[in-house]
Amino acid sequence: MVPPGAATNGRPLATRASELVRFATAGSVDDGKSTLIGRLLFDTKSIFEDQLEHVERTSEQRGDGYVNLALLTDGLRAEREQGITIDVAYRYFHTPRRKFIIADTPGHEQYTRNMVTGASTADLALILIDARKGVVEQSRRHSFIASLLRIPHLVVCVNKMDLVDWDQEVFESISSEFAGWAAKLDIQDVTFIPISALHGDNVVERSERMAWYEGPSLLYHLEHVHVASDRNLQDARFPVQWVVRPMNDEHHDYRGYAGEVASGVFRVGDEVIVLPSGIESRIAGIDTYDGPQDEAFPPQSVTLRLEDDVDVSRGDMICRPQNRPVEAREVEAMVCWMAERPLEASGRFRIKHTTRTVLAKADELRYRIDVNTLHRDEAAAGLGLNEIGRLRLRLSSPLFVDEYRRNRATGSFILIDESTNDTVGAGMVL
């Protein structure tokens, strides 16, 4: 056992089960994002000695003149050589209450594609605003993407408060300007925190230099923001991944449907319907390797058994008879384009939605949206790399969809180029 007070690298051994929280950060080099992440990792003692030594040594070799914490996340040779962040980097830290996954997305190069990627799984988005500059184009862009991807919680850190003399007026004015913009975006929860990432004020501990601020520190907020209720627990949706048919001596007649609960709660005895066949049955059992469960909820991976011997295969959707997704042969969606070659009307793709992949044709581009101004360009002929627009797609066979705003798991899809196999688009069903 570790004696009390011994170095546990600041990571106290978990005394209770901790919850997993994913958050996305967005920003560029000069707004202090890397410093903030470095500070969070450093102050929760998630940076190891050899990593820190490495960063110190490399900073010195490069002549940075300071310990460049961005080197912790910039993992690729090209990134270090060019001093830029190319791709989403994932970082991990934990406190006794929670384990955090940070999707750190670059602010400039390929920004939209990367932020959309990082945002797709995030429970929370962290946006930095330089207190000296206020709300800039980039802040608006990032918050638009956060709202488009329906990240439930937004935290706006007004950074570099040390450079504006810890002035409450500055903080209030930036917060109210941002709140005005956010009101147009249908963001449910925004929290503003005045910080100095460089000096650590309000990052882990509450700052004594901003006594006027009565809210929590950033870390406290991250540890306590309620994320469990963000999941959709109303609409039972179970996309079938894999049919379990062992056909061995012990489990000769076993037939189960393995998958991850997308939303809602499934209980033994529930009446269910299988789509597209429309056959109804009841849940006979919910199995896992660790034994049976009486119910299953997101994001649990389980295996459902049904009372009747019905035909169910991969790509089918199990739900409740009175609460079904839409059986769609056409979808209207916001699509973020992620390929060099632009999207053109009548383009053909594979579309992957839950565990079902069908063919899709781009029918009509309704408009392209300017992510900085929200202006809709209805005359746009296509979508270029990193552009977002509203698209109507025709499908070769039906998908079982919900609105993305109601259900992230059954409202999202990716588009895959038929010839290159690249993932070229990400879509959110309207």
Next chain:
Amino acid sequence: MTVTASPRILRRDEMSYEIPHLRALESEAIHVIREVAAELERGVVLFSGGKDSAVLLHLARKAFWPGALPFPVMHVDTGHNFPEVIAYRDQMIAEVGARLIVASVQDSIDNGRVTDETGPRASRNRLQSVTLLDAIEEHGFKAAFGGARRDEERARAKERILSFRDDFGQWDPKGQRPELWNLYNGFVKRGEHVRVFPLSNWTELDVWQYINEEKIALPSIYFAHEREVFSRDGMLYATSDFIELLPKEKPFQESVRFRTVGDMSCTGAVRSKASTLEEVVAEIAATRITERGETRADDRISEAAMEDRKKEGYF
């Protein structure tokens, strides 16, 4: 220690349907494994006998239970193994009932595909990439599951869960497919394949806590034991037939355990008295040095050692 499927009712908070983080990570990994099994023909689990591959194999069993593992297990054998690890490998394979494929670096050397390094610092670590890619091609594997984690190393932190490899087995870090939600793109053409990393979002501590919760069996070298070692470049190495001592290197007895399992020629030991799983977890939680920094010589070659090896087709 053996793996048993004992019935367990998952605990949860009645009011909020909260799920502990290890169970969320477990569920994500199982989802990934099932997706790939369903969408790609001919998968294979890469198994080194290390703790991460032990967890990977455990999760793969869970994913298909009560069905059997729908793919074989492959060990890329450098010939420079810890004997304890080979014993463990054979025991696990027998227990799981999987088919074992051994891809041998020695065979690659004998066939002239690679040239063995010589001298006191010789290692077969890098040679493994050729053996691995040859085996993937020979068996026509479309998906190779590995136990790599993003917290291990800077280049890995940038890698996708489904990581595309071209016809030459190469990883192109700047041209990776975007990966969104839990929608994975496993489409590949003839000659191409994907590496699949279901443990991407796990940290070393997560792995150890999970091993502890699930009572997953591990090779004995992960626990403290008396061993003849010698010191080189600030690391302790086990003496063996596979490693030549330099004139000033003198072997001595020490109580050690291994924090990673690789080739004997490049895997260092740490001084430790931790002989039980609980003690090891406590030591891991208290450590201030990363596992690769403390015990892997293969990452010390250059700033981008891992990135370079990965581009060549390494794990």
